[in-house]
Amino acid sequence: MRTFLATIVLLLCLPLAFSQTTALHGVDLSDLNRKVDPCNDFFEFANGTWRANNPIPASMTRWSKRWASGETTKDKLRDILEDASKKQSAPKGSNEQLIGDFYGACMQESKINARGYDPVKPWLAEIDGAKDITALQSVMAKLHDVAVNVPFGVGGQQDPHNPTWVLADVYANALGLPERDYYLRPEPRFAEARDKYKEHIANTLKLAGWDQATATKAAQAIFAMETKFAKA
Numbered sequence: 001m002r003t004f005l006a007t008i009v010l011l012l013c014l015p016l017a018f019s020q021t022t023a024l025h026g027v028d029l030s031d032l033n034r035k036v037d038p039c040n041d042f043f044e045f046a047n048g049t050w051r052a053n054n055p056i057p058a059s060m061t062r063w064s065k066r067w068a069s070g071e072t073t074k075d076k077l078r079d080i081l082e083d084a085s086k087k088q089s090a091p092k093g094s095n096e097q098l099i100g101d102f103y104g105a106c107m108q109e110s111k112i113n114a115r116g117y118d119p120v121k122p123w124l125a126e127i128d129g130a131k132d133i134t135a136l137q138s139v140m141a142k143l144h145d146v147a148v149n150v151p152f153g154v155g156g157q158q159d160p161h162n163p164t165w166v167l168a169d170v171y172a173n174a175l176g177l178p179e180r181d182y183y184l185r186p187e188p189r190f191a192e193a194r195d196k197y198k199e200h201i202a203n204t205l206k207l208a209g210w211d212q213a214t215a216t217k218a219a220q221a222i223f224a225m226e227t228k229f230a231k232a
Contacts, residue, residue, distance in 0.1 A: 117208040149173045174229045183230035
């Protein structure tokens with residue numbers, strides 16, 4: 001389904017991208033803050049005016065022209081998907097019909113909420129049943145097949161020493177917080193993030209029917225495991 005989504009969005013967006021190529025090249029001089037000496041603070045010189053006119057939205061942790069463009073693209077993608085989900089005349093088996101049905105099913109919140117965590121119960125049972133390394137490897141392989149990349153991810157990456165090669169890139173993917181500093185650094189903002197993250201884990205487990213005490217204990221265990229990954 002991800003391939004279908006990517007294909008239809010690419011086909012729809014290519015004409016727009018090509019039509020604006022000449023308008024979007026080069027440096028936007030209106031972003032510069034010419035009041036700043038570039039030899040002292042080149043970042044502020046290059047981006048100061050844009051940053052002053054475009055403060056970070058409350059819903060975001062960072063902001064730039066690239067991020068703003070990404071959010072605009074998401075809005076356009078949502079419109080494309082909503083139109084596809086409403087269209088009844090799309091040929092059966094077409095990309096438009098497939099992404100429309102897929103998106104429409106995902107947006108049926110009442111039905112999804114009514115099912116609770118029943119859809120993942122078989123996965124949880126298989127995880128609980130893994131009692132040795134062989135079984136654990138099997139579960140991890142099956143989770144990777146459905147894009148749950150734990151405790152590591154694998155992807156394609158160009159070799160920095162020979163860009164004609166594309167190699168398997170294996171990376172850590174077992175941390176719920178953005179990076180290891182959030183687990184290990186003593187600064188107040190990291191400590192606050194840790195407390196809120198453990199609360200979030202417990203709340204997620206409560207949605208799966210766990211009581212408060214059990215969810216809180218499990219959240220502590222999960223966080224302790226992730227901290228070990230971060231230390232490693």
